[in-house]
Amino acid sequence: MAKTSKNKRTFKRKLINKYRLVILNEDTFEEKLTFKLTRLNVFIFGSLFSILLIVGTIFFIAFTPVKEYIPGYSSSKLNKKAADLVYKSDSLQQIVNVNTIYINQIKELLTGKIPEVIFDRDSILQTFHVDRDSVNLEPSNQDLEFRQQVEAVDRYSIFSEATKSADVVFFSPVKGTLTDGYDSQKRHYAVDIAVEVNTPVKSVADGTVIFAEWTAQTGHVIIVKHAGGYTSIYKHNTALHKQQGDLVKSGEVIASAGDTGELSTGPHLHFELWNEGYPVNPTNYIDFE
Incomplete structure (x- = not known):
């Protein structure tokens, strides 16, 4: 026990022992700077410097464009291009649908399936245009009555299996x-x-x-x-x-x-x-x- 206590005192003394760091002029041996340090101070300053360095690095990566070079991150410019491509693809799909209807009508007109009528692509485009503000989404009185009837009926009250003779031969979808x-x-x-x-x-x-x-x-x-x-x-x-x-x-x-x-x-x-x-x-x- 005495030896252990002595080792602790020795370790503590080593931590608080003061040292002097002197910076000399090599030619004149003139003292330029002098620092009084202890091992404990060096350890504390070193730890604080490491923590500040780590925190600064994290903030630098998180709030600067440097993070775009890390695998897994995508740049805002790339995200904007992707969104623009999505909008363009939707517009192109609508144009393809319009052209398909227009071509089918021309085919039916040429083959005599429909009488000659005056139509153009603009009239077809109008069929795809929906004024969202003019759409009435409120259910009518008939819809409300029908919903009440459906909710009042026990949809699972009849579960007697079909009495029809099986006129279809069924095979097993899997074996298990x-x-x-x-x-x-x-x-x-x-x-x-x-x-x-x-x-x-x-x-x-x-x-x-x-x-x-x-x-x-x-x-x-x-x-x-x-x-x-x-x-x-x-x-x-x-x-x-x-x-x-x-x-x-x-x-x-x-x-x-x-x-x-x-x-x-x-x-x-x-x-x-x-x-x-x-x-x-x-x-x-x-x-x-």
């Missing part, structure tokens, strides 16, 4: 393990099939794609309309291979299974089957295993 089944009481009008990511998802029957878009809750979703009033829905896909309006054959790959959307709990396919606007239990029509 059913992790969650159809349950109308819990309003889970689908079956969840566990599959690996990028597993090919196939159309259960011939039909037409009526929806193929991204949604925040269910990820990539594709909906196919089939004969006999049936509609199949495929959710949580990682990619879609068909677009709205495409005709698909039974067993044709239309998407890749995944784990997208806020409601997804893991890689799987959320599959729904509807008939005439009512949900049906897919397991009554398809063998998924």
